[in-house]
Amino acid sequence: MTRVWKWNRPVTVREVLEDLQKERSIAYTTVMTVLDNLHQKGWVRREAEGRAYRYEAVSTRAAYAAALMNDAWSQSDNPAAALVAFFGMMSEEQRHALRDAVRIVQGPETAEPPEPAPPREPSEHRERTEPGEPREPNEHGEPKERREEKEPGEDNPGAAEGGAGR
Incomplete structure (x- = not known):
């Protein structure tokens, strides 16, 4: 071959x-x-x-090597331990190649995990979005729902007194 x-x-x-x-x-x-x-x-x-x-x-040498690795890995009784042992055998160059391969498979949008947003304080004011203004996308790339915060009692008279509003 x-x-x-x-x-x-x-x-x-x-x-x-x-x-x-x-x-x-x-x-x-x-x-x-x-x-x-x-x-x-x-x-x-x-x-x-x-x-x-x-x-x-019929297939490339790379595809053949991948099939061999997959076959060996799938026969392990502890796949996670097999991967850890395999990664431990890798040279620094091979680990860099592995990182590059993972980035390619994950695609650009998942290559770097997003930074978590800092927790919001309850009193923190959210900016209101005017109709027609662009909105930032959600995790699916769609515009986020417009959220307008209401002051206690605004359009909900019972909310200011702690009531459920009727």
């Missing part, structure tokens, strides 16, 4: 053979058998070209 991923294009048995023979002695039939086995397992697809086949990876 390494050779097929390396070229990132459909390859023949002959091309893989010649590349491997730069490092070691290997038979044509061995390479042909391995590529056929990879095809049977669904890792490569092949297309006939004359009397030979061209083989192409």
Whole structure:
């Protein structure tokens, strides 16, 4: 698979053979058998070209590595502990790559958690919004509902005396 991923294009048995023979002695039939086995397992697809086949990876090397990690993680009896142990094995460079990947998956709107708003004092005055004025968005990106605070007793005569207003 390494050779097929390396070229990132459909390859023949002959091309893989010649590349491997730069490092070691290997038979044509061995390479042909391995590529056929990879095809049977669904890792490569092949297309006939004359009397030979061209083989192409079904997925990227990154997708394959991710599937291996997911499989190993899902077989753990304690996934959180497995992740902690895995992260502990990572180099600083790998941890930076992990942070970048998490930012990509979360998207820009969730990459940085919003700062919590300071608690409001009951006597704090909220600004009233005039009709037609732009309003800041809520957590879903929609304009917040207009809230106009009323003074005690305003439009609710019983509220000033602590009554429920009738």
